[in-house]
Amino acid sequence: AKDHGKNQYAFYSKALTKQAEYRLKVEQYLREAIENQSLSLAYQPQIELRTGLCVGVEALSRWYHPELGQVSPIDFISTAERIGMIQPLTELVLKTACTQAVNWQLQGLGSMRVAINISPNHFLDPDFIPLIKRVITDTDIQASNLELEVIETVAQTEHKNLPVFAELKELGVLLAIDDFGTGYSSFASLKHLKLDCIKIDKYFIDDLLTDNKTQLLVGSIIEMAHNLGCSVIAEGIEALGQVEILKRLGCDIVQGYLFCEPSSPDSITALLRNECDH
Ligand code: C2E
Ligand code: CA
Ligand code: CA
Ligand code: CA
Numbered sequence: 001a002k003d004h005g006k007n008q009y010a011f012y013s014k015a016l017t018k019q020a021e022y023r024l025k026v027e028q029y030l031r032e033a034i035e036n037q038s039l040s041l042a043y044q045p046q047i048e049l050r051t052g053l054c055v056g057v058e059a060l061s062r063w064y065h066p067e068l069g070q071v072s073p074i075d076f077i078s079t080a081e082r083i084g085m086i087q088p089l090t091e092l093v094l095k096t097a098c099t100q101a102v103n104w105q106l107q108g109l110g111s112m113r114v115a116i117n118i119s120p121n122h123f124l125d126p127d128f129i130p131l132i133k134r135v136i137t138d139t140d141i142q143a144s145n146l147e148l149e150v151i152e153t154v155a156q157t158e159h160k161n162l163p164v165f166a167e168l169k170e171l172g173v174l175l176a177i178d179d180f181g182t183g184y185s186s187f188a189s190l191k192h193l194k195l196d197c198i199k200i201d202k203y204f205i206d207d208l209l210t211d212n213k214t215q216l217l218v219g220s221i222i223e224m225a226h227n228l229g230c231s232v233i234a235e236g237i238e239a240l241g242q243v244e245i246l247k248r249l250g251c252d253i254v255q256g257y258l259f260c261e262p263s264s265p266d267s268i269t270a271l272l273r274n275e276c277d278h
Helices: 002-035 073-082 086-106 120-124 128-139 163-171 186-192 212-227 240-248 265-277
Strands: 040-048 054-065 069-071 113-117 146-150 174-180 197-200 231-235 253-255
Touching (some): 002 054, 002 073, 002 086, 040 086, 040 265, 054 073, 054 086, 054 253, 054 265, 069 073, 073 086, 086 113, 086 120, 086 128, 113 174, 128 163, 163 174, 197 212
Parallel strands (some): 054 113, 113 146, 197 231, 231 253
Antiparallel strands (some): 040 054, 040 253, 054 069
């Protein structure tokens, strides 16, 4: 029995080693991908309900590795955070997305906002404001066309009184709260941050057609946001019926597969060209 236990242990320990080895390998590949700038960006249009026009795009990171295949950003973003590579990743995303937005504008496709996801830890990093300033200077993007999407964690304790938020406001950069309503401190984020935009999570949008209570909640969130001077983006729109309800509830902007999946820069260019031609 003793021997058996020992074998079991050896078995598990071998499996654990395999797992640890795999993890190390993924970490190494990701480090290389960020250093070689071989991540890419997909852009998802944000459609203004009043006009039906694309008024902005959200930049979403993509990582394809020949051996690992397509890795979900949910996985590689947290890996990048863990191994201390989120700073260069965000820098790459900011530079690429802002350059692209300016490019669209130079092509006469309109002045668009570009939204970028920012991990909470950046707001504790003294290099963050200098990075944003550098991106604005280097890419020539209008600060008011750059929107930073943050999750409500940034309104909690250590973050909430940081001068970084006032400094961002001073630069003229926009601030949006992402995944609104899904965490524990959505209201705290409204209290502590000067927000320009609230993004209502797909979690609420999914039930909009079937659940009257959800409609009331979403209606209240929109009214509250407007009272606070924020615009409202609804995320994860997959059905036309949801759009009708959101229009009625006064939502400003919608984003979701119904309109467009996150797409390559070229597809977005084509979409914008098409818009201009009409
Ligand atoms: P998120 O910021 O909440 O982004 C929205 C996610 O919902 C995206 O997933 C998008 O592709 C997906 N989505 C959009 N419309 C629909 C829809 O109609 N239906 C469904 N089912 N999904 C929809 P994605 O691209 O896989 O990104 C997942 C998360 O990874 C993002 O959630 C964001 O938190 C994070 N992420 C992605 N890129 C970056 C980045 O560059 N930096 C940081 N810090 N996080 C990122
Ligand atoms: Ca987002
Ligand atoms: Ca979101
Ligand atoms: Ca999310």
